[in-house]
Amino acid sequence: MAQDGARSGTQSIERAFAILRLVAANSPRGLRLTDLTREMGLPASTLHRILKTLQDGGLIERSREGRRYIIGSELTLLGLSSPMRHFRELASGTLRSLSDQVGDAVFLSVRSDADTVCVDRKIGDFPIQVLSIEIGSRRPLGISANGAAMLSRMTTGKAAAILDQNADRLQSFGVERAVLMERIAAGRTLGYVQIRHAIVEGTSALAVPILDVLGQPVAAISTIAIAWRQPDHRIPLLIGLLQAAAAEISTALIEDATRRR
Amino acid sequence: MAQDGARSGTQSIERAFAILRLVAANSPRGLRLTDLTREMGLPASTLHRILKTLQDGGLIERSREGRRYIIGSELTLLGLSSPMRHFRELASGTLRSLSDQVGDAVFLSVRSDADTVCVDRKIGDFPIQVLSIEIGSRRPLGISANGAAMLSRMTTGKAAAILDQNADRLQSFGVERAVLMERIAAGRTLGYVQIRHAIVEGTSALAVPILDVLGQPVAAISTIAIAWRQPDHRIPLLIGLLQAAAAEISTALIEDATRRR
DNA sequence: ACGAGACTTCCATCATGTGGGAACCCTCGA
DNA sequence: TCGAGGGTTCCCACATGATGGAAGTCTCGT
Known part of the structure; x- marks a missing residue:
């Protein structure tokens, strides 16, 4: 047993x-x-x-x-006492303004072993919002855009190990391992992950990783919208905004860590 | 053992x-x-x-x-998945505007068995702020103004039982049981609790309970400041603001509970 | 350099948690 | 009204998971 x-x-x-x-x-x-x-x-x-x-x-x-x-x-x-609460708060403003700028829903997830957990989300002002995931939701690392973004910044060995660990759960979500590997590989070269038809048909997601002081992907931010809100010509703009927000959170994270040594 | x-x-x-x-x-x-x-x-x-x-x-x-x-x-x-997170969020705005109005720090605590836990706090714009307690801090129910406020809305029997349960811990905080009983009795008649020289000499605290749909005290809000910010003639105003905020949170709490049945 | 107190690991022992079984209750849908 | 599926409680023999004493290691302050 x-x-x-x-x-x-x-x-x-x-x-x-x-x-x-x-x-x-x-x-x-x-x-x-x-x-x-x-x-x-x-x-x-x-x-x-x-x-x-x-x-x-x-x-x-x-x-x-x-x-x-x-x-x-x-x-x-109990969780209110943890340093992780500060991470949420320190990222909140950045997330808010990111959502204001893109107009669509944005999501902040962190890694927890072989899972991703959505720690915050903000809704934009565009009338149609894709609210794919609740705050607190835990998913096998890999299926979400945020998960793929984190995996794309790990070594291929490590990423593969995590996918193996999640094999059965990925299957129950109906996700092909090969598709994920490809998505991660693309993320590795591009620096971001895009998923067409993310959760629901007709939606699209973009995600970039957030790195800690050691360069490890500890979190990721994404924006999800109906597909035509993310046409090819708008991708560079959106990715720019996402990456700026990721860098801001990463910096705040590192500063916070050093301040409390 | x-x-x-x-x-x-x-x-x-x-x-x-x-x-x-x-x-x-x-x-x-x-x-x-x-x-x-x-x-x-x-x-x-x-x-x-x-x-x-x-x-x-x-x-x-x-x-x-x-x-x-x-x-x-x-x-x-893990805690992000709990309904308790919604309580924090639903109270956040009220707490913010309360703090803006009084100008001093305000604290929201909930009861957890025989403890109080500070779930949120907001800082006012007055230059001297008494930040007596961190978010997430857990204290034996009774020592804080918020704790006393909650006890003052329970039956005397129940309140006494909780104080008994906390007897040893109250002692280690250097609080006399008799003082607490008196404070609670005063709270019962007045509808609010006042503590002079709360945490530190020269400070003062005011607290009112927040009731659930059954009339049970499930939480409390308080404001703490240096003593001369709470002169007798200002008490009615401050208590009015606190009670309005408490009622607002109580209503939101009940609405939220019925909405998700 | 030393000692005291704090932390960590080891391991023989047995109390603790385990899980199968079975009876009972509750709720819901037919 | 009934049946089925789930949930809850009880019991108990068993073994093994948890226990805590003791000994070893680390980390301070002096």
Whole structure:
């Protein structure tokens, strides 16, 4: 039953986290007990015991419609203490003005191991907005434009390793590995990633990575719109704006890190 | 060794959460391993093992100066999925304009079991600001003006029970239970709580509770300033502003809850 | 350079968490 | 009204995951 070989001595705690990540990955709908048994391959009684503990601690709650498990308030409260909150705030202004300039929705995602998490999004003033993803949503690294942008700044080996790690989940999202590899390769040479027909038919996405002080891609920003808002001749302008915003966030990030040493 | 009688079958997970809460309560400084052994009464080896797991999961990190444990990015990311995030956002505008009106720092706290957690704060334009508490800070319910405000809207029995639960921690903050009881009783009749010489000598705080649809105090807002900014003749004005803001947030909260049923 | 206190690792031991089974309850759709 | 699928609670034998004492390593301050 142990899929990882590590005898770390903290099985139940690790299971609890795995549950939290799964629940977050299915936000905001939430997951039923049955879903969790399927996903985690554990008996319902074991899961139920852990879930009850998580619920007592306020780390998960039950949605009122379905009796689905969703992320609880306590996690937000705990998360307010983390330096990551400052990252969100430090990027907020840049993101806002980027959205004002492009007129379409913009998204900021960070990497979390082999996932991307959307940490913020701003809506532009153009009447049609493509709101592909909620704040807090967790996706396998690679499927979103932001994910591909981050992968395009890693070594090919590292990128491939992450795609391997996500293989089954990518499949369940109906994404071909070869398509991703190609997209990443293109991103590597161009410096940005473009996806036509991103989430929904007729939409288009552009993304650029955000680098930390070591040059590692820790985050990415993207803009998504209906396809004709991103014609070829407008790409250079949009990419320029995205890259300027990415550089601004990257600089602020590095300054912030050094300031608090 | 078991301080609670419940044989719940999830000892290690509960310990992990207790650690997270303790670390959050000592944000942003963080805690050393020794601090945790003292606070939790567990051997260092056991704590170390759990801490390593929490660290591997990104739920805690090490601060670079001291090797102190602090809340990790992953908790922020998980917390973005919770409905509690909406509460923060829905209150943000009200809080901003409240701060603009009073000119001093204002604080929004929510209740988390027997704690208060500061979820947001805004700074006014008066040149001297009393920034008593960081966003994310967790304190035993009762010591802050916001805490007292919440207690003043509970039954005396419930309030007393919470103070009992927090007895030891209140002591370590150097707060007399009798003083709190008096403060709460005053709050009950007046409808607001005032604390002279709040955190630091020469400061003053005012707080009012925020009620949910059932009339339960789920949050509170306060303003803190140097004492002469809150002279007696200005109290009615300030309380009026605080209560208006509290009502606004309460209404938004209830609307939001019904909208998503 | 030294010592004390803090941190980390090891490992024998056993309490803790596990998971199968089964009964019961609840909700929803037919 | 009924049935089916899910959710919840209980029990218990088992083994293994978690425990914590002890010993080793690191990191300060003096």
